[in-house]
Every structure is written in C-alpha cells, then in structure tokens.
Amino acid sequence: SEPQESLLKEEIDFDCAIPEHTLTTVLTKQRDKQFLYAPVLACTIDHLMSATETKRGGRYILPTLRLMSSDLVIDEIDDFTGDDLIAIGRLIHLAGMLGRKVMISSATIPPHMAEGYFKAYRDGWRLYCQTRDASPVIGCAWIDEFATDVYSNNAEKLEDAIPVYREHHAGFIKKRVEKLTKQPAKRKADIASCQAIIERYKGQGQQDVDVVENKQDAYFDIIFQQAWLKHKAHYFKDPETQLKVSFGVVRMANISPCVALTKYLLGKALPSNTEVRVMAYHSQQVMLLRSEQERHLDEVLKRKEKSGELPDALKNSLIKKHLKQVQQNQPEVNNVLFILVATPVEEVGRDHDFDWAVIEPSSYRAIIQLAGRVKRHREGEVAQANVALMQYNWKGVRDAQQEDQKVFNRPGFEESITLKHHNLDKLVDVQQISKRLDAIPRIQQPDHLTAKYMRSLIETDSLSELEHIATWRWLANYKSKGNDAQTGPHTLQGWLNHHWFLTALPQMLTPFRQSQVSLNAYLVFSEPHQASFFCEKDEEGHAINREAILNIRRESLGDSSMARLWLTRDFDKSCAELAVEKELSQRIVSMRYGELNFPHDEKKHYVYNDQLGLVKI
Numbered sequence: 240s241e242p243q244e245s246l247l248k249e250e251i252d253f254d255c256a257i258p259e260h261t262l263t264t265v266l267t268k269q270r271d272k273q274f275l276y277a278p279v280l281a282c283t284i285d286h287l288m289s290a291t292e293t294k295r296g297g298r299y300i301l302p303t304l305r306l307m308s309s310d311l312v313i314d315e316i317d318d319f320t321g322d323d324l325i326a327i328g329r330l331i332h333l334a335g336m337l338g339r340k341v342m343i344s345s346a347t348i349p350p351h352m353a354e355g356y357f358k359a360y361r362d363g364w365r366l367y368c369q370t371r372d373a374s375p376v377i378g379c380a381w382i383d384e385f386a387t388d389v390y391s392n393n394a395e396k397l398e399d400a401i402p403v404y405r406e407h408h409a410g411f412i413k414k415r416v417e418k419l420t421k422q423p424a425k426r427k428a429d430i431a432s433c434q435a436i437i438e439r440y441k442g443q444g445q446q447d448v449d450v451v452e453n454k455q456d457a458y459f460d461i462i463f464q465q466a467w468l469k470h471k472a473h474y475f476k477d478p479e480t481q482l483k484v485s486f487g488v489v490r491m492a493n494i495s496p497c498v499a500l501t502k503y504l505l506g507k508a509l510p511s512n513t514e515v516r517v518m519a520y521h522s523q524q525v526m527l528l529r530s531e532q533e534r535h536l537d538e539v540l541k542r543k544e545k546s547g548e549l550p551d552a553l554k555n556s557l558i559k560k561h562l563k564q565v566q567q568n569q570p571e572v573n574n575v576l577f578i579l580v581a582t583p584v585e586e587v588g589r590d591h592d593f594d595w596a597v598i599e600p601s602s603y604r605a606i607i608q609l610a611g612r613v614k615r616h617r618e619g620e621v622a623q624a625n626v627a628l629m630q631y632n633w634k635g636v637r638d639a640q641q642e643d644q645k646v647f648n649r650p651g652f653e654e655s656i657t658l659k660h661h662n663l664d665k666l667v668d669v670q671q672i673s674k675r676l677d678a679i680p681r682i683q684q685p686d687h688l689t690a691k692y693m694r695s696l697i698e699t700d701s702l703s704e705l706e707h708i709a710t711w712r713w714l715a716n717y718k719s720k721g722n723d724a725q726t727g728p729h730t731l732q733g734w735l736n737h738h739w740f741l742t743a744l745p746q747m748l749t750p751f752r753q754s755q756v757s758l759n760a761y762l763v764f765s766e767p768h769q770a771s772f773f774c775e776k777d778e779e780g781h782a783i784n785r786e787a788i789l790n791i792r793r794e795s796l797g798d799s800s801m802a803r804l805w806l807t808r809d810f811d812k813s814c815a816e817l818a819v820e821k822e823l824s825q826r827i828v829s830m831r832y833g834e835l836n837f838p839h840d841e842k843k844h845y846v847y848n849d850q851l852g853l854v855k856i
Contacts, residue, residue: 266301274301284313284327288751291329294743306333310340315587317345317352317604320652324352324713326751328359328731329740335363338373347607347678349707350408355714355731357404358397362735379404381411385418397717412683423620424675426610430663431465431597433458433630437639451637455496458629458636459503462489462597465627467513469595470576472623477553480566481573485594486540486552488579490586490609492601492650494521496633498854501580505800513574514565518805521582524852525762527817527832528808533589535806536579542592543616557806577805583650585612592616597627600663601651603702607678626676628663635661647702652709659700666702681706690716758839760789764814764829771810771829773847782830790844791853801850808849 266272274280290302311334319327334341341360343353361377368375376393388411394400436457443450466487474483491497501519509515520532539552552558558577565572583601585591586608592615600606610626631639634646646661647653658666668680680703693708694716717732718724726733728744739745760773763782773791774782801807810833811825817832818825837845837853844856 271301275304280305280309284330285752287311288326288330291333292326292746292751294746303333303337306339307337310334310342312342312344314344316343316356317347317349318587318608320650320709321654321713322749322753323751324710325729325731325734325749326746328356328714329734329745331356332359332363332735335360336366338364338367338371346611347604347681349681349710350405350412350684351707351711351715353408354401354405355710355717358401358715358717359731359735361392361397361400379407381408383415385415409684416679416683419677419679420675423618424677425614425617425619425621426626426676427621427624427674428606428610428626428628428672428676429624430669431461431627431629433461433636436461436636437631441640454636455499455633456503458633459500462500462599462629463504463507465597465629466576466578466595467510469597469625469627470574473594473621473625474574475549475594477562478549479553479559480562482562482565483574484553484562484577485575486542486550486577486579487595487597488581488585488591488593488609488612489597489599490581490583490605491599492583492605492632492634494523494582494852495854496599497521497580497582498851501851502800504578504580505796505803511571513576514569514572515576515578515803516561516805517578517580517803519580519851520585521852522584523835523837523854525810525832525849526834527813527829528810528849528852530832531808531813532806536589536591540591540593541616546617546619561805579805585609590615595625595627597629599629599632600702601632601647603667603681603706605650606667606676607681610676624673628667628672630663631661647705652706654709655712656696656705656708657698658702658705659698663702665700757836758789760785760791760835760837760839761830762810762833762835764811764825764833771833773835776830780830782826789839790841791847792844794846794848794851796848796850804850810849 266275274286287302287306289298290306291299293299311331313327313331316327331341331343341356343356357379364377365375367373375395376391379390379392381388388407390407392400392404394403436454439457440450440454466489469487470483470485474485476482477484489500491500498519498521501517504515504517507515518532520536524532535557539555539558542550542552544550553562561577562575565575579585579593583605586605589612591612593613596609596613598606598609606628613625614621632646634644638644638646643657645653645657647658660666684707685704688704688707688711690711693711696708699705699708714731716724716730718726718736724730724732726737728734728739728742729748733739734745758775760775761782762771763774764771772784773786773789775785777783796804810829814825814829814833818828821828835853840855845853846856847853
C-alpha cells in the first residue's frame with residue numbers, strides 16, 4: 240500500500256527516463272522515482288543526509304538506494320562546522336561501506352578535515368571489503384589547478400594508513416603553497432580600527448538602546464569610510480559618463496546587521512561628489528525575488544576582462560541607467576559605488592568578482608572565502624589593499640565590556656575553545672596579509688599543533704589556529720599512540736568504532752543543521768485584490784493567512800532610499816509576468832515561487848520588505 244509519509248521531505252524536480260516496473264511498491268510518487276533514476280543527481284546535501292540522519296520512518300530509503308549506485312561529490316565541504324561536519328562524516332562512512340567513491344571539494348580544506356574524512360571512508364570501505372571479494376586498497380587523489388597527485392593506500396593497520404596519508408597530503412599542500420606564493424598577490428588586506436568606538440562608549444550601559452544604536456551607527460560609518468577608501472584605490476572610469484565606478488561587497492556575519500547596514504547606507508548623508516547604489520543579499524528572501532537578484536548579480540559580476548579593458552557590467556541596461564541618472568541629476572557627483580551588503584551566502588557557490596571588499600570577521604575561513612570574490616577572475620598584482628578587515632566584529636563592539644563573551648561564533652569556531660581576545664590586529668598576521676591574503680594559514684598546519692598540544696588547549700590567540708584545533712577535535716581525534724579518543728555517541732569516532740550507529744543517539748546529539756525549527760511561509764498573490772500576504776499551507780496545499788500570527792509586518796522605504804537601490808524588485812509584478820509566461824494564475828505562481836524559509840520564534844517580531852527581505856526585529 241502507499242506509504243503515509245513521502246520518502247522525500249523537500250520537493251525536487253529532475254528530467255529523466257523512469258523504468259515502468261521497478262520498485263513500484265516503494266516508489267509510489269513520480270518525484271521519488273526521478274530522484275533515484277536521474278543519471279546525474281545535483282542537489283543540496285540535505286537530500287542525501289537522510290541516509291544516515293533518519294531517526295524513524297522511511298526517509299533513509301531513497302538516499303541510501305541512490306548511494307548504492309552513485310559516487311558522492313560534496314562541494315564546498317568546509318562551509319560546514321561542528322555537528323554538521325560530524326554528520327557528513329557519517330554519510331562519507333556509509334558511501335565507503337556501499338563501495339562508492341567520494342570526492343570532497345573546496346579551496347580551503349584544512350589538513351584534519353581531509354584526514355578525518357579519509358579515516359571515515361576507510362572504515363566504511365573495510366566493511367565493504369569484508370562482505371565481498373574486493374581489494375582493501377584505497378586510491379587517493381589530490382587535485383588542484385596546478386597538478387594531480389595519486390597514490391594507493393594499502394596499509395593494513397590504521398596506525399600505518401593514517402601517517403602515510405598524512406605525509407602525502409602534507410607533501411601536496413607544500414607544493415601548492417610554493418606555487419601560490421610565486422603567483423602575483425591579487426588580494427591584500429588592511430585592518431580598519433574600531434578602537435575609538437570601544438573607548439568612546441566604555442562604561443556606558445550595554446543594554447541601553449540608544450547606546451547600542453549609536454555604537455552601530457559609528458560601526459557602520461567606519462564600514463562606509465573603508466568602502467570609500469577602497470573605491471578610490473580600485474575604481475574604473477566609465478568612458479560615456481566619465482564617472483568613477485566600482486563594485487564592492489560588505490560581508491556581515493548575520494542577517495539583522497546586514498539589513499541594518501543596508502538601511503543605513505540608503506539614508507546616509509554622503510559626500511557631495513559621491514553616490515551609492517546598495518543591495519541587501521541574504522537567505523531570508525522570497526524565492527522568486529532572490530532568483531531575480533542572483534540572476535542580475537551573476538550577469539553583472541562576471542568580470543573576466545583583461546588589464547586595461549572595461550567590464551561588461553557597463554553594457555548592462557540597469558547599470559547604464561543608474562550612471563546616466565547620476566550624470567543628469569547630480570552633476571557634482573563623480574564617484575559611484577555599487578555596494579552589495581551580504582551575509583555568508585556570498586561566500587560559497589557564487590562566481591562573483593568584486594573590485595574590493597569590507598569584511599566583518601567571524602572566522603579565518605570566512606575571510607578567505609569572501610576574499611576569493613575579490614578580483615576573482617582578473618589577473619595581475621594589486622598595488623594597494625583591496626580588502627578591509629574590521630578590527631572587531633559587530634558583536635565584539637556591542638559586547639566589548641562583557642568578559643568571557645564569545646563573539647566569533649554563530650557563525651564561527653569559538654565554542655569549546657575560546658580566544659584570549661577578539662582584536663583582529665592580534666589574531667592574524669597583519670604584516671603577512673598586507674602583502675598577500677590567501678588560504679595558506681588554513682590549508683597548511685603549523686608544526687607546533689601536535690595532538691598532545693591540541694588535546695589540552697582551551698584558549699588561543701590565533702584565528703587560524705582556533706580552526707585547526709576545532710576541526711581536529713571534531714573529525715581527527717581518534718585513538719592512536721598515546722591518545723585515547725573520545726568515543727561517545729556525540730563523536731564521529733563513536734559512530735565509526737563503537738555501536739552507537741545502532742541507536743538514534745548520534746543523530747540526536749550531533750544532528751545535521753541543528754538550529755531553531757524553521758518555517759516555510761509563502762508570499763501569496765490574492766486575486767482579485769492584488770495584495771500579497773504571508774501564509775502557510777494546509778494538508779491540501781491551500782494557503783492560510785498567517786501574517787499576523789507569525790508577527791510579520793510590512794515596511795516600506797522612502798523615496799530617497801528607493802532611489803539609492805541597486806536593484807528594485809516587486810513581488811506582485813514579478814508574479815504577474817511569470818504567470819503570463821507559464822500560462823498559470825498569479826495565485827498558483829505565488830504559491831510555487833513565493834516560498835521563504837526562516838527560523839521562526841513566536842516571541843519575536845519580523846519586518847518584511849521586497850527590497851530587504853525578512854528580518855527579525
């Protein structure tokens with residue numbers, strides 16, 4: 240009989256031929272069959288994690304069947320931290336146990352991540368070999384833009400296999416570092432001082448709303464000043480309007496300050512010779528509007544021009560319109576900054592190329608990933624710094640007087656291991672990043688980071704060291720000479736080497752994407768009134784108005800703020816256009832493409848705007 244629960248939690252669409260008489264009693268839904276039979280399946284990792292993360296029910300069936308016949312490629316593997324890395328280790332172990340190949344991909348894979356996942360795969364592969372006539376030898380390959388290194392790991396014992404793997408990995412990274420240091424430095428960084436803000440508000444009430452708002456405005460003003468300095472050093476001139484133009488990104492760690500900074504820039508009093516065009520980019524935006532945004536950014540920020548050439552962005556109709564409007568309406572202006580204010584969604588999966596960046600730090604990984612979006616495809620060394628790192632992140636400024644406060648977390652690595660201070664001047668090698676900002680401190684482990692050292696350390700004064708130690712504890716803290724690993728249900732080694740996999744405790748203690756329960760809401764077009772409202776779907780898929788219950792209110796922007804927007808969007812208008820294109824009603828289109836997922840807290844209030852998305856107050 241047809242199961243009561245769908246095997247797929249999320250809807251996903253593929254085009255592929257479906258066998259007519261295979262697994263008909265299990266695969267009762269068309270989308271389940273497409274998930275299994277698509278020749279190449281490209282999806283978010285969430286769809287496959289159910290293979291090891293399902294605690295009850297049948298949602299492990301489809302991803303497990305898929306893994307039985309598919310090799311696994313995990314892109315941007317180090318976008319994850321903590322419990323997520325442990326959960327992914329369980330998935331890699333299963334892939335090895337099923338006899339499949341695994342590739343992990345990123346430009347910034349730390350040594351202990353590679354080593355920990357090798358062991359997880361090796362443990363799974365050994366189980367595979369014990370159940371059939373298969374060779375226990377594991378083919379290992381390292382691939383980058385310079386070379387490929389391949390060797391076969393055939394060591395019988397773990398204490399032999401790991402050192403050999405570690406040696407090959409270190410050798411490959413050493414060669415990579417040598418080649419990276421010989422390349423022209425495309426990114427150089429300096430640190431923007433925030434000490435004056437801390438000194439100015441020392442001793443004033445941390446919970447005072449006015450004090451916090453004044454601090455925030457002062458912090459945002461430093462960000463703008465840094466953007467202006469980077470623009471002056473890295474602009475190009477539009478030959479048609481003679482305006483000095485640059486495209487830059489400001490990385491904020493969280494959504495609320497991202498939206499707050501966007502609103503600040505939209506309303507800020509600017510120098511008489513300067514104009515800005517601003518866009519907020521984060522995850523809590525309606526699907527249709529985020530798609531429009533990303534399509535525009537992908538087109539404008541290709542930036543593959545050679546030295547001396549003008550960017551193709553100047554051919555974009557919207558960019559041309561902005562520049563002509565500035566030329567006609569503000570003749571005193573000769574500088575135009577296009578500023579994308581983004582959260583960590585900009586760090587991975589986006590092939591954008593900016594002229595400069597201002598970064599609110601939360602980890603060394605975040606700094607490197609975001610810096611990789613600056614001068615991404617263009618060649619040649621930069622003479623001046625094109626990346627500004629804030630001396631403190633916003634939480635560090637806001638909570639400066641609170642002792643033992645963790646600020647490089649959520650996102651970040653400051654959890655079980657803390658930082659002695661949060662001053663970036665002392666957490667990174669300032670002299671080195673002024674000459675070259677790259678991934679070397681993350682992909683190459685310092686010699687002093689031995690297992691004995693990392694096991695006992697609880698505090699450090701290095702941002703990159705913090706991440707190496709945290710990664711070791713999550714993934715590579717296994718039993719070896721003189722080291723008894725943790726093997727409880729919350730650890731990866733407990734899953735690999737003990738019997739916790741027979742229980743649901745690992746999934747409960749270290750779940751994948753552990754966070755506040757998220758909610759799917761929909762911005763629905765209500766005909767004939769032509770007004771949108773947030774809703775949830777009932778069991779039949781019908782919209783139920785929940786806007787007031789979810790504590791969501793609408794907010795509009797003033798005319799002056801609207802004039803400074805980089806990209807203006809209108810959900811109702813976009814729905815109407817898409818409805819004509821797909822020959823559907825606007826209500827159906829909005830129910831399909833108006834989805835917005837966010838962690839809802841019934842005690843909090845939210846504000847929504849088509850331009851800024853949804854943000855918690």
